[in-house]
Amino acid sequence: MQDVSYYRPSSIKEAIKILSEHGPTAKVLAGGTDVIVQARERTKKITAFVDIKKIPDVMGLGIEGHRGLTIGAATPMYQIYNHSGVQEEYPAIIDSANIIGGKAIQGRASLGGNLCNGSPAADTIPTLIVLEGTANIIGPNGERKIAIEDFCTGPGKTLLQHDEILISLHFKRPAPFSGSRFIRFIPRNEMDIAVVNVASQIQMDGNKIESSRVAIGACAPTPLLLKEISNFIQGKELSQDLLENAAELFNNLITPIEDMRGSPEHRVDLAKTLFKRTMNDAVIRSNGEKVQ
Amino acid sequence: MVSTQKKADKTYKVIGTRPVRPDGLDKVTGRAKYGADIQLPGMLFGRVLRSPHAHAIIKKIDTSKALALPGVKSVITHKDLPTAADIALDLGETTSNMKWLCDKVLAAEKALFHGHAIAAVAAVDPHIAEDALALIDVEYEILEPVLSVHTAMDKKTPNIHPNMKTVDMIARFQAGEPSKVQINNVASILDLELGDLDAGFKEADIIIEREFETGTYHQGYIESHNGTAQWNENDEVTVWLSTQGHFNARDVLSKLLQVPMSKVKVIPMEIGGGFGGKIPMYMEPLAAIMSKQTGKPVKMHMQRDEVLLATGPTSATYIKVKVGAKNDGTIVAADAYLAYESGAYPGSPVGAGAASMFLPYNIANLRAHCLDVIVNKPHTAAYRAPGTPAAAFAIESIIDELAEKLEIDPITIRMHNAAEEGTRTSDGRLAPASLAVKELLEEAQATEHWNAELSDPSIGRGIAIGAWGNAGLESNAYASINSDGTINLNTGSVDIGGQRASLAMQLAETLGVDYDSIKPQVSDTDSIGYTAVTGGSRTTFASGIAVVEVGNKLKEQIIDRVATFWEIDASQVHYGDDGTLNGPEDKSIKFSGIGKILSRTGGTIQASATVKPNTQVATFGCHIVDVKVDEETGKVDILRSTALQDVGKAIHPAYVEGQIQGGILQGIGMALYEEYYYDDKGILKNASLLDYRMPTSYDVPFTETTLIEKPNPGHPFGVKGVGEVPIVPPLAAVANAIYNAVGVRPNILPVNPRRLSVLLKEKNKK
Numbered sequence A: 001m002q003d004v005s006y007y008r009p010s011s012i013k014e015a016i017k018i019l020s021e022h023g024p025t026a027k028v029l030a031g032g033t034d035v036i037v038q039a040r041e042r043t044k045k046i047t048a049f050v051d052i053k054k055i056p057d058v059m060g061l062g063i064e065g066h067r068g069l070t071i072g073a074a075t076p077m078y079q080i081y082n083h084s085g086v087q088e089e090y091p092a093i094i095d096s097a098n099i100i101g102g103k104a105i106q107g108r109a110s111l112g113g114n115l116c117n118g119s120p121a122a123d124t125i126p127t128l129i130v131l132e133g134t135a136n137i138i139g140p141n142g143e144r145k146i147a148i149e150d151f152c153t154g155p156g157k158t159l160l161q162h163d164e165i166l167i168s169l170h171f172k173r174p175a176p177f178s179g180s181r182f183i184r185f186i187p188r189n190e191m192d193i194a195v196v197n198v199a200s201q202i203q204m205d206g207n208k209i210e211s212s213r214v215a216i217g218a219c220a221p222t223p224l225l226l227k228e229i230s231n232f233i234q235g236k237e238l239s240q241d242l243l244e245n246a247a248e249l250f251n252n253l254i255t256p257i258e259d260m261r262g263s264p265e266h267r268v269d270l271a272k273t274l275f276k277r278t279m280n281d282a283v284i285r286s287n288g289e290k291v292q
Numbered sequence B: 001m002v003s004t005q006k007k008a009d010k011t012y013k014v015i016g017t018r019p020v021r022p023d024g025l026d027k028v029t030g031r032a033k034y035g036a037d038i039q040l041p042g043m044l045f046g047r048v049l050r051s052p053h054a055h056a057i058i059k060k061i062d063t064s065k066a067l068a069l070p071g072v073k074s075v076i077t078h079k080d081l082p083t084a085a086d087i088a089l090d091l092g093e094t095t096s097n098m099k100w101l102c103d104k105v106l107a108a109e110k111a112l113f114h115g116h117a118i119a120a121v122a123a124v125d126p127h128i129a130e131d132a133l134a135l136i137d138v139e140y141e142i143l144e145p146v147l148s149v150h151t152a153m154d155k156k157t158p159n160i161h162p163n164m165k166t167v168d169m170i171a172r173f174q175a176g177e178p179s180k181v182q183i184n185n186v187a188s189i190l191d192l193e194l195g196d197l198d199a200g201f202k203e204a205d206i207i208i209e210r211e212f213e214t215g216t217y218h219q220g221y222i223e224s225h226n227g228t229a230q231w232n233e234n235d236e237v238t239v240w241l242s243t244q245g246h247f248n249a250r251d252v253l254s255k256l257l258q259v260p261m262s263k264v265k266v267i268p269m270e271i272g273g274g275f276g277g278k279i280p281m282y283m284e285p286l287a288a289i290m291s292k293q294t295g296k297p298v299k300m301h302m303q304r305d306e307v308l309l310a311t312g313p314t315s316a317t318y319i320k321v322k323v324g325a326k327n328d329g330t331i332v333a334a335d336a337y338l339a340y341e342s343g344a345y346p347g348s349p350v351g352a353g354a355a356s357m358f359l360p361y362n363i364a365n366l367r368a369h370c371l372d373v374i375v376n377k378p379h380t381a382a383y384r385a386p387g388t389p390a391a392a393f394a395i396e397s398i399i400d401e402l403a404e405k406l407e408i409d410p411i412t413i414r415m416h417n418a419a420e421e422g423t424r425t426s427d428g429r430l431a432p433a434s435l436a437v438k439e440l441l442e443e444a445q446a447t448e449h450w451n452a453e454l455s456d457p458s459i460g461r462g463i464a465i466g467a468w469g470n471a472g473l474e475s476n477a478y479a480s481i482n483s484d485g486t487i488n489l490n491t492g493s494v495d496i497g498g499q500r501a502s503l504a505m506q507l508a509e510t511l512g513v514d515y516d517s518i519k520p521q522v523s524d525t526d527s528i529g530y531t532a533v534t535g536g537s538r539t540t541f542a543s544g545i546a547v548v549e550v551g552n553k554l555k556e557q558i559i560d561r562v563a564t565f566w567e568i569d570a571s572q573v574h575y576g577d578d579g580t581l582n583g584p585e586d587k588s589i590k591f592s593g594i595g596k597i598l599s600r601t602g603g604t605i606q607a608s609a610t611v612k613p614n615t616q617v618a619t620f621g622c623h624i625v626d627v628k629v630d631e632e633t634g635k636v637d638i639l640r641s642t643a644l645q646d647v648g649k650a651i652h653p654a655y656v657e658g659q660i661q662g663g664i665l666q667g668i669g670m671a672l673y674e675e676y677y678y679d680d681k682g683i684l685k686n687a688s689l690l691d692y693r694m695p696t697s698y699d700v701p702f703t704e705t706t707l708i709e710k711p712n713p714g715h716p717f718g719v720k721g722v723g724e725v726p727i728v729p730p731l732a733a734v735a736n737a738i739y740n741a742v743g744v745r746p747n748i749l750p751v752n753p754r755r756l757s758v759l760l761k762e763k764n765k766k
Ligand SMILES: Cc1cc2nc3c(=O)[nH]c(=O)nc-3n(C[C@H](O)[C@H](O)[C@H](O)COP(=O)(O)OP(=O)(O)OC[C@H]3O[C@@H](n4cnc5c(N)ncnc54)[C@H](O)[C@@H]3O)c2cc1C
Pocket: A027, A028, A029, A030, A031, A032, A033, A034, A035, A036, A037, A052, A058, A073, A074, A099, A100, A101, A102, A105, A108, A109, A110, A111, A112, A113, A114, A115, A116, A117, A121, A122, A123, A124, A160, A164, A165, A166, A167, A191, A192, A193
């Protein structure tokens, strides 16, 4: 462990001031399930933690009718997956939140932390992307919004400046006859980093695909939104053949790496399988039915 | 969810019951003292600098900046070891070499694996010690790492140990002369032979030859290695240690530190798992040397990544087996070639694997050619039935294939070839006494699991059996009776799996007293005689014999004292099964009352016993497993698991079942999930429990167990070693189940989704 200072500001303004004064080795601390590990293992140089959990703006979540869902950046996963509105309208968020670490981790881990940590294999980012999430950010120069699909720029890298704070994530109200699904593939049944993960969102018009969004993780330096797939299937009648053909696009869309978690060939195969499975489940959900 | 015990025995009062373990309450309340709990005045904290390279010449180590850091009290390198002479060592049960022992704890000329200890620091707190590591300058000249047995043995690959000669082994632990064939990086060759191989293969109607590989697996105990040493001015050294064998630790420390054995006191702390991995020494000699330099106690505790990087996992293996059989299923010949990685220093368990793999069978013509191969990976250590899971995977996969090709049921073919009394084993000796291979297979055939329908074509069922030899070795026990009739029992056996309970139960049964009236305890090296490690499935067996002998000696003395008190002849005193003593004219006294008699007839009585039994026998286990295979992803899920085992006599059946369930779990880990992942530079990429994947409770269901009790005639209650054999069958059982489900035979383990998806793709191409 390195020597670190610990701050617990109660307002955004105060937090930004501390971050600005300290420079880049001061880190926002939300659940700490990434950043404390990094400090302990010395994979990042860290001299100060700025704990934001006492700042009301970043905690809690709510659905405001037609305006959609807002989730405070530091809200722990268990609060998210226990929220009945999220369960009903944004089931893919539940798919993601449910599998982060185990129960103990879910008591602390946050969507903001998962996103700002910027791991290519992060298990919530593909979901946040396909649900067209926006990140609300405040920094020394005021507020800005970033589409989540643009947020990550490389492994561990994001558009966020060191003295900016992600306040919340916003999702619009899902369209009628739409559904979403996230599936991660890991060799075990829990406690693992995704070999591949895929989120799909679909809006149906009868048996025709009105629109869709597909995002994949662990296959590129950042989670990717795959517009090519959506373009390919848009406006077409849903069929297993269509999904099979669309899945073949993955051969050229991703060039995953070889590492201890998977080979390029296996990852491409998994991407195709998870794409088909998430799509089929999203369609089921678009009919208001549950997937098992 | 059932656990059945066949032929439950009513002849015993205590044996076969399931009392709470004496250490249980302290463990669940957090009061039990582990090595990490040691706090001593002025204590320093030690950390180890480890090699970032798999193979490198150490050109220079500069410790001056680290020493200058405030709070740092000692920095040591290989030069600070008292000696590192190239001399053979006799460690009682095994042999070693002083230089190898020394180089292993602190690298000398070369770093031989990623994680090899290069220097150690002691400081006033662990964080300063860690900061100091970064200030040690080491100049390396990086060499090409040798990472597989095939590269190691290649003529073009230089010897990792330039002066090492390939020796021919006479027996598993007995080295002979340098071999006529010198193979690069092969430390030793062992050949086991029986019958006439060529003649055997000539008789065969079918011959199957296959190659197999298994990965490097870690034991995965919860508690990481730790030890605290205090070196006093009078050169007495005390060490508090998490170990499976404190006498073994003492003897090695005595040699390494050049201090007489009587002056090294090792106090065994509670231990959080070992499975064979807590026998070798890593940091304790360093803690002792730094304590000597500073005059302060030094505590060292590994981080999890250090445990995976630098302690001894099991050998990765390459095995080729050829088996010939007649059309009726009779196996007429088997020829095995086994090359095991021993890591940076010699001593893989290849001989044990070879000896155990054929033990369940009666095969007239056999050969096993065993190679112990040096590679740039951590020195392997014992791991539950060392060397045998891999070897059993090979033979049991081939037998499954034979059964399929000959259209014989997999249990029937095994039954047909099962070893029995009188069978010769691969080393020409007679098969172990009271072996129960046939009984095991009969019980397996009768299980509900084996006969249940498979509900889905993606589900497959596999079966495999396995054997393990088990150890005897030396044990000491001592007991005394208190004036209130309670008993203190001391042994030299570390309690790693409930041995305090199983030993107290044997004494209670011998004396006819309540289990609760005995307080069992593990004594340190100053307080009892040499006792071999808790390992080799030997403790309940061998220390049990010592305890029973102690009980019988106490009984004799009690009878004498009571006779004296009653003023009769000892032959007139009858010692009853329930501990009541009776004499003529209705004279009677309960055990709880004898304290009074003792105090009036000369005081307390005590007894001790030293045993070194050679009556331990091999045991056999069977695993039946159902798997479901996702053909699109290559993922295998275990749906149902049943284990059967001949246990001789289950002293404490719940602990026996626990041993079986744990062994099965680890075997499944080897089959599907776990493995060391090295890059081409020999850097271990998954030194964490996130990426070194041990199965979790979500991955493996409860294993149903059936205990078969065919007593060992060489133990007073019939005990056989039970702890190791359960890890042997699951690798092949899982592989056979996968074949049954999807028609591909995994020959490389672990068969993780990535490997299985390659096999499935090949199948679909055909
Ligand atoms: C045992 C274990 C299992 C895990 N399993 C999974 C898993 O299955 N899937 C998965 O995706 N991840 C997993 N993780 C990683 C981690 O739990 C998640 O990424 C989690 O969502 C991080 O959230 P956090 O609140 O703990 O982030 P923190 O650790 O507090 O922060 C992470 C990073 O984001 C920055 N940050 C956090 N919040 C903000 C903010 N509001 N504004 C600006 N910067 C911010 C921090 O400075 C830091 O750099 C696991 C971790 C552990 C220890």
